[in-house]
Amino acid sequence: MTMINAYAPDAAAPLPDRERALIARREKLLGPAYRLFYADPVHVVRGEGASLYDADGNRYLDAYNNVASVGHCRPEVVEAMARQAAVLNTHTRYLTDGILDFAEALLAEFPAGLSHLMMTCTGSEANDLALRVARVHTGGTGVVIAHNAYHGVTSALAEMSPSLGAAVKLGDHVRVVPSPDGYRIAGSDVGAAFARSVEAAIADLREKGIAPAALLVDTIFSSSGVYTDPAGFLAPAVEVMRKAGGLFIADEVQPGFGRLGTHMWGFARHGLVPDIVTLGKPMGNGHPVAGAVFRPEVIEAFGKNQRYFNTFGGNPVSCAVAHAVLRVIKTERLQENALAVGTRMLDGLRALAAKHDLIGDVRGSGLFIGVEMVRDRALKTPAPEETARVVNDMRRRRVLISATGQEGHILKIRPPLVFSAQDAELFLATLDEVLAAL
Numbered sequence: 001m002t003m004i005n006a007y008a009p010d011a012a013a014p015l016p017d018r019e020r021a022l023i024a025r026r027e028k029l030l031g032p033a034y035r036l037f038y039a040d041p042v043h044v045v046r047g048e049g050a051s052l053y054d055a056d057g058n059r060y061l062d063a064y065n066n067v068a069s070v071g072h073c074r075p076e077v078v079e080a081m082a083r084q085a086a087v088l089n090t091h092t093r094y095l096t097d098g099i100l101d102f103a104e105a106l107l108a109e110f111p112a113g114l115s116h117l118m119m120t121c122t123g124s125e126a127n128d129l130a131l132r133v134a135r136v137h138t139g140g141t142g143v144v145i146a147h148n149a150y151h152g153v154t155s156a157l158a159e160m161s162p163s164l165g166a167a168v169k170l171g172d173h174v175r176v177v178p179s180p181d182g183y184r185i186a187g188s189d190v191g192a193a194f195a196r197s198v199e200a201a202i203a204d205l206r207e208k209g210i211a212p213a214a215l216l217v218d219t220i221f222s223s224s225g226v227y228t229d230p231a232g233f234l235a236p237a238v239e240v241m242r243k244a245g246g247l248f249i250a251d252e253v254q255p256g257f258g259r260l261g262t263h264m265w266g267f268a269r270h271g272l273v274p275d276i277v278t279l280g281k282p283m284g285n286g287h288p289v290a291g292a293v294f295r296p297e298v299i300e301a302f303g304k305n306q307r308y309f310n311t312f313g314g315n316p317v318s319c320a321v322a323h324a325v326l327r328v329i330k331t332e333r334l335q336e337n338a339l340a341v342g343t344r345m346l347d348g349l350r351a352l353a354a355k356h357d358l359i360g361d362v363r364g365s366g367l368f369i370g371v372e373m374v375r376d377r378a379l380k381t382p383a384p385e386e387t388a389r390v391v392n393d394m395r396r397r398r399v400l401i402s403a404t405g406q407e408g409h410i411l412k413i414r415p416p417l418v419f420s421a422q423d424a425e426l427f428l429a430t431l432d433e434v435l436a437a438l
Contacts, residue, residue: 005391005402007036018055019043037402038395039388047072050416050423052400060398063415063427066368069257069282070328071418077285080324081317089317092119093309098319105326106283107293109264111273116299119291119314123253123280124152126292129308130276131156131214133294134247136302140211143171144201144241147179148406150223151216151251160216163223163406173210175201179224180233183361183372184380191233198237202244212246214276219266220255225405226370226412228260228363234270247298248272253280253290254368258329258417261339261366269365285325289318334417338366341424345369345413348428356435358386367419370404371411382409386438393434399427 007023015023022043026034042060046053049071052060062072070077084098092099103117120126135141143160145151150163158164159171170176177197180190202212215237221227238248255266256279263269265277277293284290291313302308312318329335346364349371353359360374373383373390387409394401404412415423 005037005388005408007038007041015040037400039392040395042395042400050419058398060395060400061423061426061430063399063401063413063419063423065400065416066254066259066414067281067286068416069259070285070325070332070334071416074285074325074328076328077287077321077324080320081287084317084320087316089315091311092314096316098316098323099314102319102323102326105323106291109326110277110293113273113295114277114293116294116296117291118294118299118308119289119318120310121288121290121313121318122152123251123278123290124154124157125310125313126253126278126280126290127152127157127216127249127251128154130249130278130292131216132306133276133292133299133302134214134249136306137298137300138211138213138245138247140213140246141173142175142202142205142210142212142246143173144175144177144198144205144212144215144246146217146221146224147176148224149176149216149218149221151218172208173205175205177201179221180227181225182227182229182233182363187230190227190230191236194233195236195240199240202240202246212241212244214247214249215241216249216251218251218254219270220260220365220368222254222368222412222414223404225372225410226364226368228269228365228368231262231269232271234267235272238270238272238274247275249276249278250274251278253278253282254414257282257325258335259338259366259368259414261335261342264335283325284318284321287318287321289313289322329417332418335366337419338417341419341421342366342369344421344424345427348424349431352428352432352435355432358383358390358435358438364413367413367415367417369411369413371413372405373409373411382407384409387411389438390431390434393437394430397430397434399430 043055044052145160148163150161151157160174180194182190250267275298280290349362361372373387375381375383384407402412404410
């Protein structure tokens with residue numbers, strides 16, 4: 001995943017002196033492991049709403065940045081951060097009101113059975129904590145994940161994030177199953193096929209003496225290729241895992257907080273109530289705040305025997321920021337905006353598919369959209385090189401998107417929730433131009 005759409009110095013066109021100097025400083029100071037987006041990296045200096053601005057004042061339409069969920073530099077969030085930072089910031093071993101106020105507001109957005117919140121700083125930490133809890137509760141260690149999944153960067157999560165590449169070895173306790181690819185599987189069979197794969201993975205774990213602990217999935221399969229339909233297809237696989245004694249962990253880091261338009265959470269599109277839900281930086285509009293929500297019976301044994309302490313997970317500033325983000329989502333009706341603007345985007349993309357044969361499939365929900373690019377519609381042959389050209393040509397026209405899927409042939413469109421109808425029209429018109437030029 002980290003190499004899709006990455007800047008490659010040997011293949012890049014000549015860059016301006018200022019950007020070449022910045023890249024040289026990065027390499028000297030930050031080392032070789034970081035990656036930059038786009039063949040021609042973007043030097044951003046300011047953000048506002050769904051816009052980013054470069055050092056020359058040019059505006060870029062941000063159709064990719066889900067972390068700034070309520071828009072770059074959202075004033076209410078910035079003000080909440082500054083106000084609380086001027087008063088108090090400390091850890092959760094003191095009694096403070098902010099974490100409780102936020103927990104009450106957040107948990108009110110979940111089904112009644114999910115009633116305990118534990119806070120972390122990142123989605124990786126949240127998923128790591130969820131796995132620890134699942135292992136204590138079930139006594140198992142085996143985890144089933146989807147093809148090309150991404151769940152985090154800790155050692156434990158990298159072992160179950162195949163999208164990080166072949167150089168990152170998966171754990172012996174991890175089983176990867178094919179993604180629920182509704183483009184290649186008849187709609188009515190997607191759920192059954194995915195459930196059969198999970199069942200086979202559990203059987204293989206048990207054959208190796210490994211008891212299952214959890215099915216861990218990003219509920220929109222963001223890195224696998226953005227698989228959304230038919231709604232409900234995830235339920236049979238969850239039932240299989242629960243019958244085997246494992247838990248269902250819903251990774252909502254990317255699809256959560258109203259992004260899908262129809263529901264606040266991705267799992268709700270499938271009519272499910274998970275055992276654990278993990279959340280990430282979109283809950284703080286990019287501020288490092290995250291968390292996990294649990295059924296009380298799932299967290300009970302862990303809480304009695306292991307406890308948990310995260311020095312600044314749930315600190316007062318983070319809670320003030322997260323609470324401000326939640327208020328903006330609710331008061332500005334951003335879930336409804338995601339549905340309305342996302343529907344316009346999906347309709348427009350399907351109209352483009354009628355004009356441009358490179359588009360094989362359009363899928364998504366709300367403001368989370370995947371566009372599968374193929375060289376042959378009948379054979380559904382992936383078109384990764386063409387996809388990279390589309391992404392980079394969009395960037396040159398100052399519209400920012402990326403790509404996903406193991407082949408890197410699926411456009412990943414995931415703008416801030418404040419994306420407007422005008423933004424959608426600009427996006428669609430620019431993509432039409434790029435595809436026509438190809």
